[in-house]
Amino acid sequence: MKVAALKKPGGLDNIETVDRDTPEAGPGEILVKVANSSLNYHDYVVAQGGIPTEDDRILMSDGAGEVVAVGEGASGFKTGDHVVSLFFPNWEDGNGFDYRRAGVPGDHVDGFAAEYVAAPARAFTRAPKGYSDAEAATLPCAALTAWRGLMVAGSCKPGDIVLVQGSGGVSIFALQFAKAAGATVIATSSSGEKLERLKDLGADHLINYKETPDWGKAALQWTGGRGVDHVVEIGGPGTLTQSIYACRSGAHIALIGVLTGVSGEVPTALFFSKNLVMTGITVGSKTDQQAMIEAIEANDIRPVIDSHFPLDKLADAFRHQEAQKHFGKIVVDIPG
Numbered sequence: 391m392k393v394a395a396l397k398k399p400g401g402l403d404n405i406e407t408v409d410r411d412t413p414e415a416g417p418g419e420i421l422v423k424v425a426n427s428s429l430n431y432h433d434y435v436v437a438q439g440g441i442p443t444e445d446d447r448i449l450m451s452d453g454a455g456e457v458v459a460v461g462e463g464a465s466g467f468k469t470g471d472h473v474v475s476l477f478f479p480n481w482e483d484g485n486g487f488d489y490r491r492a493g494v495p496g497d498h499v500d501g502f503a504a505e506y507v508a509a510p511a512r513a514f515t516r517a518p519k520g521y522s523d524a525e526a527a528t529l530p531c532a533a534l535t536a537w538r539g540l541m542v543a544g545s546c547k548p549g550d551i552v553l554v555q556g557s558g559g560v561s562i563f564a565l566q567f568a569k570a571a572g573a574t575v576i577a578t579s580s581s582g583e584k585l586e587r588l589k590d591l592g593a594d595h596l597i598n599y600k601e602t603p604d605w606g607k608a609a610l611q612w613t614g615g616r617g618v619d620h621v622v623e624i625g626g627p628g629t630l631t632q633s634i635y636a637c638r639s640g641a642h643i644a645l646i647g648v649l650t651g652v653s654g655e656v657p658t659a660l661f662f663s664k665n666l667v668m669t670g671i672t673v674g675s676k677t678d679q680q681a682m683i684e685a686i687e688a689n690d691i692r693p694v695i696d697s698h699f700p701l702d703k704l705a706d707a708f709r710h711q712e713a714q715k716h717f718g719k720i721v722v723d724i725p726g
């Protein structure tokens with residue numbers, strides 16, 4: 391079978407499409423014919439060599455496809471079922487303890503840039519009804535992170551005001567979940583054209599964060615001084631201060647992303663004077679993914695797919711992501 395693996399020391403030029411033996415479903419495992427994967431920032435950091443992995447690691451955390459064999463004692467799925475992977479195959483439910491967050495595909499273990507994957511049946515959920523494999527492959531990392539940050543940790547409810555940053559995978563899912571929950575959404579982007587597309591998806595107020603560096607204060611002003619109830623924080627240290635300005639007293643910040651760096655200053659006094667709550671989010675559990683899939687079906691939410699790249703052009707897909715030209719999710723089509 392064909393796989394896309396990372397030759398050491400990493401870097402997009404070191405992604406190779408190579409042949410590997412097709413795996414078989416062992417006891418407790420299912421064999422999935424992978425149809426699609428999708429890109430996340432995490433996959434990009436792995437591909438760049440920014441997260442150390444074993445040599446020749448098969449890339450990509452997310453995958454979706456059809457069950458083609460069921461190993462002895464594996465339960466929950468039958469051949470012909472369409473399944474979607476879990477970012478944390480060992481996190482069934484409850485708290486995200488370290489041991490539950492071990493075994494991330496495409497990082498700790500081989501991932502879904504492969505024609506076939508054999509893995510424990512518990513490492514998958516069903517795909518949403520009516521979804522293509524390409525649509526399902528957008529969910530495990532980006533959608534679940536948005537879901538957990540906004541709906542599980544944040545308990546977003548009708549009438550709330552939600553701030554989402556930019557037009558990448560996590561933020562567009564957050565916008566869609568917020569609108570489905572009956573919230574008002576303020577969306578930011580670096581691009582006027584992308585802002586118009588965010589408006590088409592239901593964003594109620596738009597701010598160009600390049601043209602308006604004080605976008606947090608602008609968001610606060612747009613709410614008439616009330617402030618937002620939730621921030622889906624994907625920028626990190628370079629955006630957190632503006633996010634805190636945007637918040638109302640008691641608001642929730644889902645701390646998710648590191649697009650501007652991994653550490654920085656926090657306006658501590660402003661944070662506590664607003665009685666804010668901040669939750670660090672690491673994707674989510676299997677239970678969270680199952681709940682999200684039910685919500686996706688109930689609200690007929692469809693992922694926004696920016697583009698498709700074939701498996702042997704995975705490096706080009708990452709270059710497209712790196713250029714931040716995308717709007718929503720970039721999907722990988724796996725042949726066979």
Ligand SMILES: NC(=O)c1ccc[n+]([C@@H]2O[C@H](COP(=O)([O-])OP(=O)(O)OC[C@H]3O[C@@H](n4cnc5c(N)ncnc54)[C@H](OP(=O)(O)O)[C@@H]3O)[C@@H](O)[C@H]2O)c1
Pocket residue numbers: 429430431432531532535555556557558559560561578579580581584599624625628629645646647648649650671672673711714715716718
């Ligand atoms: N903690 C977790 O569990 C978890 C899970 C998933 C992702 N993440 C993190 O969340 C972040 C986003 O991931 P993703 O997969 O959605 O990435 P992505 O699809 O590559 O999104 C990138 C987009 O973010 C926007 N952006 C970049 N810098 C920004 C800034 N300073 N302010 C506002 N928006 C900015 C840009 O949108 P415009 O082009 O519209 O400006 C850009 O296109 C990454 O840091 C990733 O590591 C964390």
